[in-house]
Amino acid sequence: MAVPQACFSQCVSLVGRGQVPHQAVRNRYCVERAHQRRFKFHSLCNRARDGSSSDLHALGVFLDEKLHGARVRARIQFVEADEKPTIRFYRDDTKSVVDRRIRAVCHPGGVVVESPQAVLGVFGSFFSNLYSRAAVSEDLQEDLLSGIDKAPPESKNDSLGSNLSVGELWTAVAAMKKGKVPGPDGLPAEFYRTFWEVLGGDLRDVFATAFQLNYMSQTQRVGNIVLLPKSGDPLDPRNRRPITLLNVDYKSWPKH
Known part of the structure; x- marks a missing residue:
């Protein structure tokens, strides 16, 4: 289940020549890595059923690594090194992702919409109006700009260049x-x-x-x-x- 070294090396070579975006290689590697870890977990669980101390130790190391990853994603700073994972711990891990999703928003007409397309439409309309260009007096703008020295001081030219x-x-x-x-x-x-x-x-x-x-x-x-x-x-x-x-x-x- 390991990522084929020849395939990975070929992708890296293509990235170096600008033929493949580095994001594509990164995403492919992450997908393969996830498959690899799932296979390893199921394999360790099956072997640990026999009660072998070495297999149990290997499974424990794997779970410790998984716990560490969950702590990083949840950005939890107060967990002690020997604290066991709890329901609250993994809820915080999931919350760090779920909370970024906007599941509903109120339409200007007072109707609450929940579909992703409708939510995007409400925010798109709101921020388009909010950041639309307001009326500008060109005379006042010219007066303001005419009083600004457009050239940097001579003392800054060397460092800026x-x-x-x-x-x-x-x-x-x-x-x-x-x-x-x-x-x-x-x-x-x-x-x-x-x-x-x-x-x-x-x-x-x-x-x-x-x-x-x-x-x-x-x-x-x-x-x-x-x-x-x-x-x-x-x-x-x-x-x-x-x-x-x-x-x-x-x-x-x-x-x-």
């Missing part, structure tokens, strides 16, 4: 808060901090290429929009605050 360094990127990544939800690629700031010695130079090269081409990669130009609940009626679309979850590699650029 210099090449981006690995150290500047590291400063930005190291300053990011821990435990934040990652962007579409699923890689949090902790991943970059852990593997910085491997990734730092490559990330600098990615930005250098973007500067030369005046064009960022596709994954640096996308984000996941989520609606965070505010106080008040959860069915009222006004009580949802939209934020965009961006990939860490993109966020490290504006911060440098």
Whole structure:
């Protein structure tokens, strides 16, 4: 049930040549890994029925790893190392995913809708109106812009025009808060901090290429929009605050 090494190596090669998106390889690997772990779990359970101490120990190690994964997903910080999993523990693990889903919202006409399409329609209409362009006085706008010095001070020109360094990127990544939800690629700031010695130079090269081409990669130009609940009626679309979850590699650029 292991992922075929030749197949995986071929996919990595295609990614390196830009023929396959890295997300496709990541998703395929995760699916294969999940199948692999399910097979291993059922195999350990069958072997442990004989009461062998080594098989029971192997099953215990596997379950400890599974428990650790549940703790990470639930973002539970107060669990002691020897605390046993409870119903509440796994409810918190599930809650961290379920709570992000908006199951119902109130239509402007006062009707509560529950289908995914209807919910999307209500929020789409609400935020389209909320962020629509208001009437602007071009004369007042011109007066405001005419008083702004568009050129940076001479003292800043050298630093602004210099090449981006690995150290500047590291400063930005190291300053990011821990435990934040990652962007579409699923890689949090902790991943970059852990593997910085491997990734730092490559990330600098990615930005250098973007500067030369005046064009960022596709994954640096996308984000996941989520609606965070505010106080008040959860069915009222006004009580949802939209934020965009961006990939860490993109966020490290504006911060440098």
